[in-house]
Amino acid sequence: MEHRRVTKRRATVAGAAIVALMGAGITLQSANASDDVPEFTPDTLSALAAGKLASDLSADLGSDAAGAYYDADSRTLVVNVLDKAALEAVQEAGGEARIVQNSLTELNNTRETLADEATTPGTAWAVDPTTNKVVVTADRTVDGAELTKLKEVVKDLGSTVEFKRSNGEFKPFVAGGDAILANGGRCSLGFNVIKNGAPAFITAGHCGSAGSTWRHTRGKVLGTMTNSQFPGNDFALVQYRTRKAVAPSAVNLYNGTTRRITRAAAATVGMRVTRSGSTTQVHKGRVTGLNATVNYGNGDVVTGLIQTNVCAEPGDSGGSLFSGNAAIGLTSGGSGNCTSGGTTFFQPVTEALKVYGAKIG
Structure with missing residues (x-):
């Protein structure tokens, strides 16, 4: 009985905070338009606002929260919860919620088990809040005893996990934004940033090592990679050769135009995203998982x-x-590839910026 009273009290507090947070989420989208915070409706919640809201809700709901994802079609953030009290708290605040079986603690324990018992090259796993499971994917190189062992681990984990196969092979895309060259290899520039008042750019860590010199395709020296982190993380910082370098905060759309970039944001499952790269140029899709682990x-x-x-x-x-x-x-x-499709993994920009003490634009 005492447990029920505590749960209800926690849910009531959570509901009050949800109302405020949803208002804050809309403020992010409408700050330049008005000081008034509009009432929350599904068609006023952007993917970026949903990402911030999901993070705040997770902290507020505590152990009652079980992840969230963005429904891009209805522009709605769907919150996974573990009991009816939390469900009603979210709904009363005007949000979408559903009761699921697995808590975030259970899903994170599943990820830890996979890391301990299934560290096989060619495997990847990530939490998918739409299925409320950890999705384990094995590429085509995983076979024989390794595949048998992986399937046994997955089976033992029960309803917290879902197993999939990939026809391709998980590998770093060594060899986009604009093309950048070093030591005979080609990668792509990620985003121009400012560090200590000077221009720089971030890219993948597996592209090169600290001290390497990077050039434009026309042969002009761009700058020197001052830090590179891979494996574990996958990001690197290249300081431009001169503080007067022209380094606009924009992404090449490969149609004669660019997309201005004004800030960094966290991803949300379901978010519509666009990728620009020097090999396949511009392609679109959606975020399908967060906090993924990949064994290359x-x-x-x-x-x-x-x-x-x-x-x-x-x-x-x-x-x-x-x-x-x-x-x-x-x-x-x-x-995979851009003919047959595939699964692609990305280093969160927010982490790279935090590590380097840099900022967008």
């Missing part, structure tokens, strides 16, 4: 990635993933 082989395991259904190919590495005017990710790797 040879000990190269990267964690904390954004998983998408946007295609990419070698040479697109380091390229820009964005939504509207917001920088979202840096192309890391994946499987």
Whole structure:
């Protein structure tokens, strides 16, 4: 009985906070239009506002929250909860909610088990809030005893996990934004940034090592890579050769125009995103998972990635993933191609900026 009273009291507090947070989410979208906060409706919640709201709601609901995802068609944030009290709190605030079976703690425990018992090259896993499961994907190189062991681990994890196969091979896209060259290899510029008042750009860490010199396709020296992090993370910083370098905060759309980038934002499952890269240029898709772990082989395991259904190919590495005017990710790797489609993983831009003390534009 006491547990029920505590749960109800926590849900009531959560409901009050949800109302305020939804207002804050709309303010992000409408700050330049009016000081008034409009009433929350599904068609006024942008993907970027939904991402901020999802993060705030997760902290507010605590153990009652089980993830969230953005329905781009209805422009609605759907919140996963564990009990009726939390469901009603979200609904009373004007949000969408559904009761699911697996808590975030259970899903994170599943991810830890996979990391301990299924660290096989050619595998990846990420939490999918739309299914309320951890989706484990094995590429075509996983077979024999390794595949048998992986399936046994998945079976033991029960209803917290879903198993899939990929026809391609998970690998970093070594070899987009604009093309950048170093040591005979080609990658793509991610986003121009400012660090300590000087222009720089971020790209994928697996593209090169600290001290490497990067050039434009026309041969002009752009700058020097001052830091590179891979594996574990997959981002790097290149400081422009001169403080007077022309480094606009924009992404090449490969149609004679660019997209201005004004800020960085976190990804949300369901968010519509666009990728620009020097091999396959511009392609679109949606975010399908967060906090993904990918084993590229040879000990190269990267964690904390954004998983998408946007295609990419070698040479697109380091390229820009964005939504509207917001920088979202840096192309890391994946499987498939832009003829048959595939799965692609991205390093969150927000983490790279935090590590480097840099900012967009």
